[in-house]
Amino acid sequence: MQLDFASMAVLIAINLVVIGMALPLVMGSPVSTAAQHAQKYFVLQAVGWGLILAAARLRDSGWAPMLSLAAACAASAAQWQMAQALQNWLGPRPLRRLVMVVCVLGPVGFAFLIDSIPLRMAWYSACHALVIASLGWMCLRPQRAATSSWRYLMAACAAVMGLSLLTRSYLASQALFQEGFTQDSLPNHLFAMIAQVCGSLSLVSMLVAWRDETNQKLRDMAMTDQLTGLANRRALLQAAPQRQALAQRQNLPWAVVLLDLDHFKAVNDQHGHARGDEALELLGQVLQANIRAEELAARWGGEEFCLLMYANQAEVERFYQRLSTALHDQSLHKLGFALHLSAGCALQSAENSPPFASLLQQADNALYTAKNQGRGRLAFAPSTTPPLLAPARAVELS
Ligand SMILES: Nc1nc2c(ncn2[C@@H]2O[C@H](COP(=O)(O)OP(=O)(O)OP(=O)(O)O)[C@@H](O)[C@H]2O)c(=O)[nH]1
Known part of the structure; x- marks a missing residue:
């Protein structure tokens, strides 16, 4: 089987675009604030992968670095949306500020290092790994009632993604990447596969989180007096x-x-x-x-x-x-x-x-x-x- 990074990126982008369009249809409207953030997460991920794809196609043009930077911005914005969703589902998350800062620093550093592919990749992958690890950590110790199944699944996905990003960061820092995100190399192939699998599992986690949230709301409504807000x-x-x-x-x-x-x-x-x-x-x-x-x-x-x-x-x-x-x-x-x-x-x-x-x-x-x-x-x-x-x-x- 011949795998090339561009084909994998196309599949991931198509997958995410379909999810991004299907989610609002499946969830209906209006949905909770957390579910809205989850929807935005998938749309921004789709945009990010679309931009990576465009960068791969225009590899030899002067547009490639800018498209890669835009992809990094979209990925960071997506992670920030995920942090917001977790905050709404699980209550105050102390790591949210750290995620916000690193989501900003990641693309900013990328822009400063834009002329050096290994450096900008090492920097961005390290920032991305830190954000994803923080998101995984945020799934633990909820301050609102939340089942453990979806939280542990999401934390596990974050651990795997975080590790693969750290590996990518290390390899890039050793100048093993010459063509950045779009290079046809084993680490990039592995990363794309892991992103695909973890993306699908994250979708499952988020749908379960959303179902739990809806069930909890129904339980609260069944137990609360509407006029006074007291127990019924x-x-x-x-x-x-x-x-x-x-x-x-x-x-x-x-x-x-x-x-x-x-x-x-x-x-x-x-x-x-x-x-x-x-x-x-x-x-x-x-x-x-x-x-x-x-x-x-x-x-x-x-x-x-x-x-x-x-x-x-x-x-x-x-x-x-x-x-x-x-x-x-x-x-x-x-x-x-x-x-x-x-x-x-x-x-x-x-x-x-x-x-x-x-x-x-x-x-x-x-x-x-x-x-x-x-x-x-x-x-x-x-x-x-x-x-x-x-x-x-x-x-x-x-
Ligand atoms: N505005 C409002 N009135 C309500 C509600 N539920 C019950 N009531 C009214 O509460 C009143 C209760 O009247 P009664 O059972 O005669 O009692 P009371 O006038 O408080 O007399 P005592 O209890 O003997 O002092 C009725 O007029 C009901 O219509 C509600 O949700 N909103």
């Missing part, structure tokens, strides 16, 4: 047994609190449904600002909210006072009228450790008590302490 009932029901079991295992106090806005129908009637929605959003914000990271606030439905707290009775009372005051003040300030809350709480204790559904029922009964006793107060479920010593009691907001 499904998310709370899913999280509750685990948290309850943790509290039992570690002997932590645990409380289920149901909160309900008072006379909310009147808010809607007097100020309109849109204002009512704003009131619910505000309660969501105030709740989120007043709970601890390990606690969970969810919209239970309508104007009712549910909290899972690692707290004893005194702590729940203090929390209720704090929340009611903040809600009162902020609603007056932001909505122009005051919102009031009633709450019912069931506490898990050594004596009272029923299933979650039963605790929830106790909290609901306590909320009913708070409403019946005049609203604007917190009531505890009677069974949370021995009934004879401490019957159902309510804490009125002072």
